[in-house]
Amino acid sequence: MMIKALLKKEFIDAIRDKRSVFAALLGAFFTPLFFAGMMIFTLEKSDDVESLYIEINNQEQAPHIVELLAQDDIFHADIPEQGKHFQLDGEKTEHSKISLTFASDFKEKLAAGEQAELTIVSDNSKQESRSQLRRIKGVINNYQGQLVSMKLMARGISPVVMQPLKIVENDTSSPTSKSAMILGMLGVMILVTLFVSSTNVAIDCSAGERERNSLELLLMQPVSTFDVVVAKVVNASAFSVIGATLTIILTSIVIPFIPLHKLGAAFNFDLAFAVSLWLIVLPLAFFAAAFQLTAAFHAKSFKEAQSYIQYTVMVPIILPMMLEISNYKHAALSYLPVVGQQQAISQLFRGELESFTPVLIGSLVTLLTAAALVKFIARSLKSEKVVLGL
Amino acid sequence: MLEVKNLVKHFGEIKALDDLSFSAEDGQITGILGPNGAGKTTALRVLYGLLESEQGVGLINNIDSKQDPQGARKEIGIFPDKFGLYERLTAREQIAYFAELHGLKGQEKEAALDKVIERLDISDIADRKCEGFSQGQRMKVILAQALVHEPQNLILDEPTRGLDVMSTRILRDVLKALKAQGKCILFSSHVMQEVAALCDKVIVVANGKIAAVGSPQELCDLTGKTEFEEAFVTLIGSDEGIAA
Structure with missing residues (x-):
């Protein structure tokens, strides 16, 4: 009460x-x-990271690779000049400043079964560069792996010969x-x-x-x-x-x-x-x-x-x-x-x-x-x- | 009936109450008169159990306020030295709150509220929030709060301080009416005229001690002075802290 x-x-x-x-x-x-x-x-920031812009020279030498890169959201854009910003649709966008150059005889050597050369130039002291580089290399290695598999199959050998180990990765982060x-x-x-x-x-x-x-x-x-x-x-x-x-x-x-x-x-x-x-x-x-x-x-x-x-x-x-x-x-x-x-x-x-x-x-x-x-x-x-x- | 016996209390080094004893009887108005800092408020706070004394007891209708503070406080209405109104409550809500704290409820409470509001003539401000009330209006709400449960004893601590003539007269009339009903009224003051005009018994306090007790006339006779003010100054041995 x-x-x-x-x-x-x-x-x-x-x-x-x-x-x-x-x-x-x-x-x-x-x-x-x-x-x-x-x-x-936070989300907007993570959006920007998704698309990666690099300079790709001699694209006509390896259209397959360029296409695969694009599938992984890696696109070509010229490295902007010193002091200028890279513009995409009139909007300021981050450029990775990484360049990928296919050798001028890339296509020819590949077709001939010789080692074809491509050059990546990057500034590795930049923090994001390493992960960006890993992304680019991942795409190229994938392409290389497929190429090898196909060549082995054409010769009647199972591609598994090249991969005695199989790594199973499970991401537990739900x-x-x-x-x-x-x-x-x-x-x-x-x-x-x-x-x-x-x-x-x-x-x-x-x-x-x-x-x-x-x-x-x-x-x-x-x-x-x-x-x-x-x-x-x-x-x-x-x-x-x-x-x-x-x-x-x-x-x-x-x-x-x-x-x-x-x-x-x-x-x-x-x-x-x-x-x-x-x-x-x-x-x-x-x-x-x-x-x-x-x-x-x-x-x-x-x-x-x-x-x-x-x-x-x-x-x-x-x-x-x-x-x-x-x-x-x-x-x-x-x-x-x-x-x-x-x-x-x-x-x-x-x-x-x-x-x-x-x-x-x-x-x-x-x-x-x-x-x-x-x-x-x-x-x-x-x-x-x-x-x-x- | 209010009584304190042999109160001793210190605030740090200072002796606020020094073996203080007095009583206030039913059907009388008793005044505690003393200069500022004499220990009047402290004695009253001990009497209603808000402060603890080191020695002595405070009795309200023979209930020890230290042993049973709640039981003792049921028997009194308190008019404090500072008007602690709840500014955001209306006068009626405020008085109702205190009525409820004294155990009144329902019809009984409403009847008591109506009665005290009418008696103090505050129906015009009853449903207004207390913020913005004048000092006189505050006094009436506080008095209503003290009287709503019709206690046998009423304790007032410096009731006329800061009041205008009209408010003081209303207060005086209420006190006289209560006395006629046989209630026990105890108030402290440092205002001479007020005490002389109202009190049947005056307790003169100085430095936490009783200097003298008696009716205003008796105190004058005791000191051989014709003026009560003179008698008072003689009794406490100084005129410091007295309002004429």
């Missing part, structure tokens, strides 16, 4: 605060838009796991949204109320500090849940518009996926709210609380990053608040989330941590230091 009255007031008070609502919406919209922008940028790397970032951003959405409410109902003298008046009423804190945490986490929910919905709307297949990535952001994601982050909302309220109540002023809260928002970015860099691994990590959720999300994105049991244990640990923080704040609200902001 008391909690209901407390909660009702907290919610009305917060929902009428434009800054609080704005913070929640900002978090919600920022993630999908930023993500879409980043993805489209399309889903490829996109997971990029989508892992999306996971971190959803966690950040969760923290951002509750920031203003958390500061306003703690340090803010204290500065406006209403906290003291509230604590003089016949209410337990525990009930007061529970109401504030539940209200702040409601904002963070709203933010996270909106983000997930908006992301699921945005994702179909991103040409993920261009990256060789298939990704299905369907309802079941969205709901799983939502369930994983839900307990973290309570932790985020409790954590931020702890920081804000222990700040001396509204301003100090704001600077503390900025650091709390960094937690979901820094914590996983630190673990990544230090390469520290421990089974218990997946049960910790923030780290546990981050790991579960990245498993979900990779399609490797096989069991919900660790997620459930992680959620439980997160909720218990939040409860412990609530207890701690409730106790500190009995101290004059915190109540009066001394």
